[in-house]
Amino acid sequence: MKPVTDTYNAQRRFFDSSATRSYAFRKAQLKQLKKVIRRHEAAILAALHVDLGKHPMEAFGSEVGLLYDEIDHTLTNLRQWMRPQPVSSPLLHYPSGSKIYPEPKGLTLLIGPWNYPFQLLVNPLIGAIAAGNCAILKPSEMAPHTEAITRQVIAEAFDPVFVTVVTGEGQEVIPELLRHRFDHIFFTGSIPVGRKILEMAAPHLTPVTLELGGKSPCVVDASANLKTAAKRIIWGKCWNAGQTCIAPDYVLAHETIAAPLLEHMKAAITQFFGENPANSPDYPRIINHKRFDHLATYLQQGHVEAGGGTDREQLYIAPTILTNVSFDAPVMKEEIFGPVLPVITYRNTDEAVGMIARNPYPLSLYVFSGNRKTEQAFINRVAFGGGCINNTLVHFTNTELPFGGIGYSGMGRYHGRSSFEEFTHMKGVMKTATWLDVPVKYPPFGNKIKLAKMIMK
Template structure:
């Protein structure tokens, strides 16, 4: 917390990072590559401590911690290490003949000193993955872990302190509502990268605008899941259960509500119940199923259970921050359960007969971060891709589009600004610098005065 480390200490960190960046130390390929490799090694050395912290904060099983946090980070690190050299090379571009004899290039410049703010739901992955992009891009970085996942914040600080000089990468702890505004108001970062809720995203964008600070906002929204009548329901049910109830539903791209064709609705509901019980047992075990992050979120989610009919689950235990995987029907589309991002293990279910009905419901909460469609009809697939504005999504699956580093991850409209993952992370933390180089062995002279009789020649080159 700034109050704990002192204002002068915080400003010293920022000033030292600015000086370190200006020294040019972060610019070379070898430096960036070495830092990525060091980060990978220190994570490997601290794997068990990371697993223990995630279990303490969110009751994550080691399998889930590896598959959705540590393993995802390794994938990003390996991808960046393998491709960094090619990403850094200037990109040659075509040049109009009128500019002969010239050649054109795009260079990728580091932004400078950046701030990365992480959420609590995937507190390791969603802090370290952007950091990979910042390192690959040649930047200095201030990291703000979520105070709501304190065990993970502690191990992250330990890792970062162990491997990096704070003049290069530093960690700031404390209450985000106090620390972040003070950080941003007292210093202009060259980029603020935030993952979290839409209201906080608005507040960060407002502060950033005062200093013309660019932002990348990875927010959320209500991600729909549609199941058409022509699908393998067993397959759909398993993937919906996994996508919705991983991390106890505390996933920004989890299916937020389910729309299923009325002719298959009853059957799908029964299969979702079946596979939920198979995956987690009828009383989800303490080891395989997560818990709600804190009592405030628990209370919010518990209140949602009163806004419709519970048709499966609904059990709660406040002492354990436990809410069972839950299906609900007859939820008003104007209820908070259907206007807020749920961010928990509650899935409202609606039936439909026509695609028009599904679009009407989606448009009530437009621009979702994710969109999921189960269908075997290519025309139906194309219909929704064309009609729905969403950040990213899957056909006949959930969540796994995040696992492909060749695909950008980010929102649209209310669900976010900007995108990252793989090369898109490198692009997010660099800026394109245009350079045109002209040879000196020839000069047409057409651009110089006097212009008499030159207009005809100019029109030959710049045709309308």
Template structure:
């Protein structure tokens, strides 16, 4: 069951793992990405027998009907709310699941970071696909001594990447539908906007936006943003960061920009999160050499590379015993055998 934000990739990538492990599969693409769903349907039906791989299209009713069936495994990518529905339905058949969810993934910048490079990589990771990426930096925590410099550098890189009018840039994506566009519009609090904030109701575009003077209790900090809005929160001490992040549900990703190796280890060892990067964003999910997935509220299980094969496989343990030797020591009656068994176990 795949989402709408990367509708082709996040359908085909887990399918490859399922095929590699020898499974028959049903694909349920997102109803929001209708054109991509049509393409997937045509590709699959043209190249595979439907008894091997088939595509089911539709909305909530199709999801509900599918989840009522008994499967050997369910792989879901999407929101936390729908993930709970999937897991509840799977539990009725004791069906194992992989849940690739999301959450508020923090990006942390301390005073030792390379600010120019950090700002460039943060802007790229946050505003890729107009922020509609499950591992996008959701909010930025920056040391007070470098906050102004970082924000100014991010402004420069946004203009460099998307121009002075991003909503007129043909390369800049739109928000998937009216529902999500209107949700994001409500988060554009003019008092906090220090850059961007423009929008186009006709094209459902919102320009890359930076919000400053945001608090943990602000509306933009309550749920995953999943759009081109970046709230900035300043801090004074790295322990303060650890405490704040740990008070929230475990994030899918965490990004830390720092040249202090001890602090890097401190963040890794003291915050639980799915995966992430030191001095970069997003790119950890591009490697096939390690699994990608969440923890706690951000997901269950992982995939990518061989981990995809492992996800859709069962490791069946088998011991094949010789018939040539059969030691009588293990059979009752034990009587005086116990002393000998204890000696052997020592």
């Protein structure tokens, strides 16, 4: 695939020219990116509606508005992030001074998913640009209209020797790209594909950020505000029809409040989408028939408390609540990634923690509680990427919070300063004056060890 090699070599030469290193260059590129996104905002929202059925309000909030915030936050803080950071130096090496120099890694490869096909590709790009890197972007071919507008936006915003888009079938294009050594790879997608990316990067010893997924639990204890909890859980589950890596995957409801919580959740579905969500302009669709068919199998794996309706031609699956679900059923072993929500009861915190441990390292954890000790128990006892207390999804929107997984849900962090640092090599340098040359470190050593121990004690 000669074009890939040509693009790679052109970007390598451009990066080696040091053109990307200055604050002025990075600032100008980020401003240009925001300008071009604004110019094509309507087309981006239209593409997302065609690919995923997203209402313009939802598409703007989750795919475009987040990027404006990320760019603005980065522009506000970039100069400070780029400054060399002075740190202390050992007395043994007096007179010395030490600094950490943030340095661009070089050529980056950013591979995006289909569920938020614009935002989850452009968001890490903001960090790559801020850190002074070149980038090749691979959008998901499963959202073809968004792929097309993404390619147009990037082509208008940047010279391809700096940032460009490569399209095509992922199974063909990505292995060809990874024949080359990138200085950082950023992948958002499924756990199985993440493993393959890591394997292909290993021969080059390329660092990889993996933003994956898993089964994100939502715990509702007896002290929670049930009406508010129900609304926020259903909102988080039905956002993008559940095709969200941080969506509540299942609910653990304390046995004393499970029944009223279910009623409030049913009421929330009706409040948001009417008696028949298929007719609601606010309810998205499943990405394709393959995903639809897989999600439909979950509907037989428990008792349907609400929803359950489907229309394969329209790629519609109703917001569905399941009860009487076995932990051995596929719906409780696989990341659901759709609008199907199992609700399981628990008796106490220990039991709930044990249930979560059956699907370890979730990307997110949500706890609804009015009890601070309960909140802290789950925060301290469960290994998870990030999450919320008395809310869902919204931690992703805070540029001050690092976002990323742990264990099976991924590795690496981004958003705000974390994005800058993820794409940056922190180079440590110690500078020693020559006006004094302490002889303790030079041979012959004799009894110098006593002095060294006094200094280093």
